[in-house]
Amino acid sequence: MTKPDFVYVTYIATTPEKVWQALIDPALARQYWADPKGGCARVNVSDWQPGSRWEHQRLDGTVDILGKVVETTPPSRLVITWARPTEVEDEAKHSRVTFDIEPYSDGLVRLMVTHADLERDPEMLKGISGGWPIVLSNLKTLLESGHALPGSPVAS
Amino acid sequence: MDIDKVFKALADPTRRRLLDQLHSESGQTLTALCEHMDMSRQAVTQHLQQLEEANLVAIVWQGREKLHYLNPVPLHEIYTRWIEKFEHGRLDALHNLKQRLEGDDNDKT
Known part of the structure; x- marks a missing residue:
């Protein structure tokens, strides 16, 4: 494993299964996975089998990011590669995202997102570094309160 | 946390x-x-x-x-809870100030 470029950790008062579901189920993702620049939500679409393709889609089906499912261990670990649609064939430019979900004390779940191999694509590095904290904060709010954030695409 | x-x-x-x-x-x-x-x-x-x-x-x-x-996740939570919601008024004030000052400059030239 190469040294990660970014690590994000949040503690959520919920269950590992609910965090897992929120990552892979478009009906949940659209309630919290906001575009960092505002605007429409993103969802993750795949059959989540190792080797399968996954797509980070807008609600109109436009694909912003895609990649391959590397590892699926519900509800504790999901590993995917991360690429622009134009560079899907060029695996040397793909980065890698790992979601680690583990029970923590006091009914909390620790969710750690690591993003590695971004040095292959400095522009992507800039783009994602602002995005993950927003996505994780919104996810925490959704799972703890049951409500989408005000201002998120489906809140109103 | x-x-x-x-x-x-x-x-x-x-x-x-x-x-x-x-x-x-x-x-x-x-x-x-x-x-x-x-x-x-x-x-x-x-x-x-x-x-x-x-x-x-x-x-x-x-x-x-x-x-x-x-x-940076806790920093983002502080930002949304303690900064973002107070920000609008301040940005308006800065915008008005900028307009006034630049307006004065325009008058002089």
Whole structure:
């Protein structure tokens, strides 16, 4: 494993299964996975089998990011590669995202997102570094309160 | 996580410097961090411990190396809770000030 470029950790008062579901189920993702620049939500679409393709889609089906499912261990670990649609064939430019979900004390779940191999694509590095904290904060709010954030695409 | 711990962790210049160090290069070992700090290794360890308890620093083990990462998620939570909602009025005020000052300049030229 190469040294990660970014690590994000949040503690959520919920269950590992609910965090897992929120990552892979478009009906949940659209309630919290906001575009960092505002605007429409993103969802993750795949059959989540190792080797399968996954797509980070807008609600109109436009694909912003895609990649391959590397590892699926519900509800504790999901590993995917991360690429622009134009560079899907060029695996040397793909980065890698790992979601680690583990029970923590006091009914909390620790969710750690690591993003590695971004040095292959400095522009992507800039783009994602602002995005993950927003996505994780919104996810925490959704799972703890049951409500989408005000201002998120489906809140109103 | 306890937001009081986040504010407490931030209320110290040494810990803020450590966060700056990790912002300029994330994923550093204790030894690397100590090179920039004018204090004992033990003191740096204690500050890092407090940052870790506040979830501002996340640890990743790479073999036997303990790497420290800046975790900006609590900072984002502070931003949305304590800054963003107060920001609109202030941005309006700045905008009006800018317009007035630039308007004056225009009058002179």
